[in-house]
Amino acid sequence: MPDRPDRPTGGGPRRRSVTTPAQRTRRAEPTRFAAFQLLRAVADGAYANLEMPRIIRQRALGPRDAAFATELAFGTVRWQGLYDAVIAVAADRPVERIDPEILDVLRLGVHQLLGMRVPAHAAADQTVGLARTVVGQGASGLVNAVLRRTSERSLEEWTEAVTPAGGGVPALAVRHSHPEWVVTAIRAALLGHARATADTVDAELSALLAADNVPPQVHLVARPGLVGVDELAADADAEPSPASAVGVRLRSGDPGRIAAVRDGRAAVQDEGSQHVALALAAVEVGPEVPARWLDMCAGPGGKAGVLAALALEAGADLTAVEVTPHRAALVRSTLTRLTARAEAAGRSVEVRTADGREIGDDEPGRYGRVLVDAPCTGLGALRRRPEARWRRQPADLATLGPLQRALLASALDAVAPGGVVAYSTCSPHVAETRFVVSDVLKKRDDVEVVDARPYLRDAAGEQLPELGDGPYVQLWPHVHGTDAMFLALLRKRPS
Numbered sequence: 001m002p003d004r005p006d007r008p009t010g011g012g013p014r015r016r017s018v019t020t021p022a023q024r025t026r027r028a029e030p031t032r033f034a035a036f037q038l039l040r041a042v043a044d045g046a047y048a049n050l051e052m053p054r055i056i057r058q059r060a061l062g063p064r065d066a067a068f069a070t071e072l073a074f075g076t077v078r079w080q081g082l083y084d085a086v087i088a089v090a091a092d093r094p095v096e097r098i099d100p101e102i103l104d105v106l107r108l109g110v111h112q113l114l115g116m117r118v119p120a121h122a123a124a125d126q127t128v129g130l131a132r133t134v135v136g137q138g139a140s141g142l143v144n145a146v147l148r149r150t151s152e153r154s155l156e157e158w159t160e161a162v163t164p165a166g167g168g169v170p171a172l173a174v175r176h177s178h179p180e181w182v183v184t185a186i187r188a189a190l191l192g193h194a195r196a197t198a199d200t201v202d203a204e205l206s207a208l209l210a211a212d213n214v215p216p217q218v219h220l221v222a223r224p225g226l227v228g229v230d231e232l233a234a235d236a237d238a239e240p241s242p243a244s245a246v247g248v249r250l251r252s253g254d255p256g257r258i259a260a261v262r263d264g265r266a267a268v269q270d271e272g273s274q275h276v277a278l279a280l281a282a283v284e285v286g287p288e289v290p291a292r293w294l295d296m297c298a299g300p301g302g303k304a305g306v307l308a309a310l311a312l313e314a315g316a317d318l319t320a321v322e323v324t325p326h327r328a329a330l331v332r333s334t335l336t337r338l339t340a341r342a343e344a345a346g347r348s349v350e351v352r353t354a355d356g357r358e359i360g361d362d363e364p365g366r367y368g369r370v371l372v373d374a375p376c377t378g379l380g381a382l383r384r385r386p387e388a389r390w391r392r393q394p395a396d397l398a399t400l401g402p403l404q405r406a407l408l409a410s411a412l413d414a415v416a417p418g419g420v421v422a423y424s425t426c427s428p429h430v431a432e433t434r435f436v437v438s439d440v441l442k443k444r445d446d447v448e449v450v451d452a453r454p455y456l457r458d459a460a461g462e463q464l465p466e467l468g469d470g471p472y473v474q475l476w477p478h479v480h481g482t483d484a485m486f487l488a489l490l491r492k493r494p495s
């Protein structure tokens with residue numbers, strides 16, 4: 001079992017439980033309560049990354065407590081699949097027969113015992129205290145019994161005990177705490193993008209699933225023309241990224257406290273997303289194409305922030321389109337500084353709340369460069385969104401597929417002859433990536449596929465390593481340290 005920071009680390013000697021009734025905590029301690037609150041909010045549909053900062057503010061947790069509560073909550077959500085298998089054995093019943101609130105309390109207790117270096121007595125004591133506070137005295141017997149049984153084995157022993165015999169996808173799913181359908185889809189993606197062969201796919205798949213469980217280093221983008229990477233790095237505990245010309249890697253600290261992030265000159269952004277925007281800006285277009293760029297699926301505005309900055313440097317305008325009003329408002333807020341800068345330069349950075357599928361008909365041939373960063377399952381960004389793997393369903397693909405095809409077809413209509421469309425997803429799923437592109441291209445003869453690999457360059461200007469045979473690019477967390485972004489560059493033939 002590979003050693004990695006977020007892997008549950010409780011592999012030491014068996015821990016004997018726990019405390020006597022008289023010693024037990026009667027009330028929930030604030031960090032555990034905050035983590036429980038997060039789990040309940042996620043069960044109600046909240047996004048962990050957005051909800052946790054709110055809970056931390058509401059409970060006025062200091063930096064150390066906030067870090068502990070976040071590690072406890074996010075680790076528990078990520079490892080929920082493995083922990084539920086442990087709880088089912090320790091409670092001697094399927095987890096579906098445990099009250100959801102008690103189950104969340106148990107998951108938090110199991111993560112403290114198996115995944116964090118919390119001493120067994122403290123984990124049990126605090127978890128029983130939490131159960132009393134949030135569920136009532138009646139739950140404490142079950143919680144105490146399950147934690148006592150859990151503490152009798154190490155993480156490695158539990159993993160061996162609950163992993164289905166016979167290996168393959170079911171075993172990897174439990175061992176790496178992913179739903180089986182996600183493991184199957186990622187396996188197919190590794191093969192479908194020719195990252196792996198039949199001989200190497202199992203090792204690649206294990207490495208990728210392991211990478212999904214490591215909380216990523218925070219990457220920042222220095223928006224071109226607004227702040228330099230050296231200046232941004234100097235303002236934070238950070239260093240310029242070797243892998244992206246506009247990237248900075250945070251060593252520690254809260255990005256929200258960095259002045260350049262607060263005032264919109266910089267932002268948190270995975271380097272894979274930075275490469276997508278940089279590649280679209282760098283690819284050659286015909287001499288006659290309009291100096292007008294379009295971001296067709298812009299919310300919340302991460303890539304639009306880079307594209308708008310690059311468009312202004314290139315003397316072009318940017319239109320950012322987003323169908324959901326509140327996400328369009330986020331794009332407006334992201335682009336405030338760039339909109340003002342564009343006006344001062346006699347150019348335009350504009351945000352529209354609209355359906356991207358209609359732009360091809362409404363504005364045929366109007367744009368020189370178009371980004372379709374399509375709505376997708378997000379299976380390439382599981383490191384970043386602890387709950388996403390449990391929330392997504394295979395049926396989502398059936399809804400997303402037609403939308404992705406319609407958006408790409410519209411983009412190809414909206415781009416001028418000689419102009420380029422970038423189609424990207426933060427998913428490597430073949431049904432959202434190369435199948436979408438090949439289906440749309442089958443119906444047209446006015447598009448050529450551009451090899452995207454030369455446009456992905458590191459900070460020294462060298463092409464990124466391990467980009468495969470092209471023409472599409474598929475990045476991988478376990479290879480490139482980025483989200484699993486897919487990128488296709490499609491040029492409309494000059495008429």
Ligand SMILES: C[S@@+](CC[C@H](N)C(=O)[O-])C[C@H]1O[C@@H](n2cnc3c(N)ncnc32)[C@H](O)[C@@H]1O
Nearest residue numbers: 297298299300301302303323355356373374375
């Ligand atoms: C993957 S996200 C885009 C992320 C964004 N490019 C960024 O870097 O921050 C896809 C976005 O497309 C939007 N969307 C979905 N359907 C759309 C449509 N028909 N037209 C325009 N936007 C759409 C979603 O609301 C979502 O905000």
